[in-house]
Amino acid sequence: MNESPGRCVVVGTGRAGAAFSRALAATGWVVTSVPARPITANTASQKELTELAEQVALADVVLIAVSDTAIETVAAALPGSSALYLHASGASGLDLLAPHQRVGSLHPLMSLPDAETGARRLLDHCTFAIDGDPLLRDIVESLGGQAVEVAPSQRVAYHAAATIAANHLTALCAQIERLAEEVGVPVAAYWSMMSNTLDNVAARGAADALTGPAARADWVTIRAHLAALPSDDDRRLYRACCAAAARLAGHQVPADIDGP
The missing domain is CATH 1.10.1040.20 (ProC-like, C-terminal domain)
Structure with missing residues (x-):
């Protein structure tokens, strides 16, 4: 059995987050899905925050799959670690992830209408616009996709x-x-x-x-x-x-x- 590519915490359980969770899990990633609403609404309990910190501490990648307007709030609320912190926005820059050291963006050039269809499309030679940490290319490769670097000025x-x-x-x-x-x-x-x-x-x-x-x-x-x-x-x-x-x-x- 092939070794897992790594551990990923996906923050956001909407269409994009659910599609990414399914696609990553299908390719061997160990995926933990976390709803973003308790974080953005500041209603997460201490137990939830502790569990999140433990999950992030074990993760290689933390993927923030929320609306563009919520990325900065979620990123600021997430505990720091050595993980690579990503957002899945096509238009936003990496400045929204500023509290964290290793950052990047991973945007699929594909519509994701629901979790099942979206996961299938993410695994079907999808093109991903990337910017940031070199590990992004490995993530795209694990999904069987094609990485295209898009400069911040062109996003x-x-x-x-x-x-x-x-x-x-x-x-x-x-x-x-x-x-x-x-x-x-x-x-x-x-x-x-x-x-x-x-x-x-x-x-x-x-x-x-x-x-x-x-x-x-x-x-x-x-x-x-x-x-x-x-x-x-x-x-x-x-x-x-x-x-x-x-x-x-x-x-x-x-x-x-x-x-x-």
Whole structure:
């Protein structure tokens, strides 16, 4: 039997914390999961604090998997040790972990919708943005992932791109769901089209993969689309994406399409 990579205390039992706990345990880490709420709310009992101190003292890694606004509070409340203290935030720097000597950040470039799905994705050749202690690369390797160093000055821009890729895409999917239902076309047909589009982008790059009326500067069709959309919200979203697509194709966008 292979030797365990080490001991890890995961602070935070939400979707990210639970996914990391499962993924690390599946690869042999000895994992202890600790809820963050008693720490952030300052309601932890003396017994809980003593147990936490004992767990941290034995740990090789302490992973803080909480919201960005809670990282500093949790880090300051955790007892010090020789462990590597990490947070799982994409946008935050290492300054939030300042009370501790060995620090780093480990952010999966992957959406984690629930513990089971998230753990599976973390173990499926996931890309992790890292910064800090060299041990981070060993942690990523133990998960079967790929480590990419993102400098502190670039972390916010990196996370903005991740937000666009995940959250903004989801907002577009919500618009497609609404319109598919209205016109009576199975939404799965649109998902298939989107999947093919992502394959094209991956193979050729966004500019070469672009098709449709914006790529052709077909303003007549685009204006017809805008007139057919059922709400002002749908038109605003369509207009913004269409104008961006047209500029990607190198076209001068008419004011009535490029407007607010």
